[in-house]
Amino acid sequence: MEQAPAQALRHHPAPPQNFIRKYIFSIDHKVIGKQYLGLALLSAFVGMVLSWAMRIHLGWPDASIPLLGRLSPNGAPGGVMTPEYYLSLMTMHGTIMAFFVLTAAPLSGFGNYFLPIQVGAEDMAFPRINMSSFWITFIGFILAALTFVIPDGPPISGWTAYPPLSAVGPDAGPGQGWGQNLWGLSIACFTVASLLGSLNFLATTLDMRTKGMTLSRLPISVWGWFITAALGLLAFAVLLPCALLLILDRLAGTSFYIPGGLVLADRVQPHNGGSPLLFQHLFWFFGHPEVYLIILPAFGIIGHVLPTFIRKPLLGGWKVLTACMMLIALLSLVVWGHHMFVSGMSPYSAMLFSVPTMFITIPSIIAMLIWIFSLYGADIRFSTPALFALGFLSLFISGGIGGFFLAQPSTDSYLHATYFVVGHFHFTMGISAVFAIFAGFYYWFPKMTGRMMDETLGKIHFWASFIGMYGIFMPMHFLGFAGHVRRYSALVDDYLVPLLGTQRFISIAALVVGAVQMLFFFNFIWSYFKGKKAAENPWEATTLEWETTSPPPIDNFGGRRLTVYHGPMEYNVAGSRGDYVMQASPEPAAARAGD
């Protein structure tokens, strides 16, 4: 565990003085973390606005959105979006949210800022690679955003970009020319940046830990980031060739994914013998781990935040929860076929994918039970981060229950491509992860800025979001049961017309929840400038980030090298100064009260 001083002290000879090196092309992991979080907030706002436009159209198909008409005169003539433009918005909503918000914020944002501090390092192992990770991600975001302003418009093939639609070019519809090309390049950038980021996370956790920071003393959040980075290194490595073959089919005329004899726009496409299913296999080999790339850092954040507010260690300590996360990561690599039950897969293969899919619920349920039963007898401090952590549990469990229906080929055949799936994945990987991000924001904001966020606004934000999210995504499950197909822009003259009321209810809930998020933005900005000054350790937590000033100095600990003596969850300790013992405190951990 011993860390060579030469290795540890080499990064920050002197803090950079000029603006560009300090705030823009900074190699300080804290600045990079904040850049990622800023990009994620911006992306979240864009993604949310896109969903508003879609929700308005779904609830009131004839309603005109003048701004949209101005943004894209072809896609929304007179402000009423065409079915194709609805698909464009949906594609970009999914892409931006899944990649630039949910993958970027919990992993790259909080992970960058706090992983080095929590292991007692001065910076990431490779600060320059870290900086390039962010800027490559940023280029990816710009490429994705550009699709809105090019005449072609954004692609319509969804965030999964299934061929042949995504592979054949402009013949497939609006946005399938340069829109899809830019989209592909954007994802390629994001993938490369994520691979570089994973390298940094893994090497830092393995090699940069301070004295005494054994694996058994790592905070759960570090475990979350570490396991996610390992999974990302494998999953993104498959997405890259998958996307490369797609780009070659589009630009070089190869036929990896495009079958022969395909007629589009009255033209036989000049391709032969390719397999769209090949793409699906490669894509979902990445795509299923991707949802765990999103949720495992969330698990880590919740596992880190919750013990602070329930003032006791998690049931089973770090071992059981970490083992669960590892098992989830491992199993996530062998379940991709459950996205393809209705693709003509043989029932035997379907069973092969169904069984591990059912198995993966076991570690997930154990993790949930750990958190729930840890609450038993706890003296819970209901601060805003704690509320969001508890909200996460509720939302994840509600969404997870829907998973049982989808894991079985027989029921999935009915529910596939309905709103049931939309409700399910928004609960599990969408909103749950967002709640974990919020828990992280409220929890670490004092450390990052030196000021507290307003608790009253935070609590209003929580309750309105919590109830509102159920208002949005629970009815989607019922729509799915009723057979409501997803990805249709409107269902006016159809057997689903009776469901329009439910759609409107969801739309209203979505607009309200969206408006409530403005409270968060306001709280964020107001607290940044005017919030109450934060102490070094306002939550009375134990991990190393609370051993330093708020915000931490450039080398994190002001020239000190901390030595770690304890695990991260020494709460409810009798005979200590408070009821907790910090990781770097040399005092012995006395017997736990009540033990």
Place this chain on the structure above:
Amino acid sequence: MSSVIYPQPAADAGAARAVRSASRPAKAVPSYTAIWLVVGSISMSFAALTSALIVRQDIGMDWKPFVLPPILYLNTLVLLASSVTLEVARKELAATYLRSETRPHPRKWFYATLALALLFVLGQFLAWRNLAAQGLFLATNPSSSFFYLFTGLHGLHVFGGVLGLLYANHRSMRGLRFAAGGPLNVAAVYWHFMAILWVYLLLILRIRM
């Protein structure tokens, strides 16, 4: 420079053993960890491409095999030879370090490695020319698509390896930072992996053509 990362020569140990231990990876060197992670990640990418090849060949029914250009086998020997010269270069550097010599070391084996690397890339290019002369291009047939894809991607990674070697050499010039975790050793892991990867790709292509 810390003794934890760059072990000092042990006076009592035999010369050969000292050379071995000086060029062995020490613990807790991030770049050394990272290069193995890179190797794992690249392996994963090529595993995905291999599965794509197998699926595409078996499903498509339009696969036209062709005879691999014979120069590929010569290229293989060249790349394997470059691995050997790199090892010799590394051992020589370690020995120089142990003799505590400070004068710049003649790096003929290192430059031989670079020359062989460039020869390999040239040879691969000639293989492409050979295929093009037969009328086989990237989009002609899935078999040629995968051929260009495998050789092209491997070539790109080799090119990255050459840059890595140059960088490592540049860093080693500034001081004898060759011991475990030193840049040249990190680059060497990657370089040997390139040779192994190429042998694997050639086997796959040979079997499936």
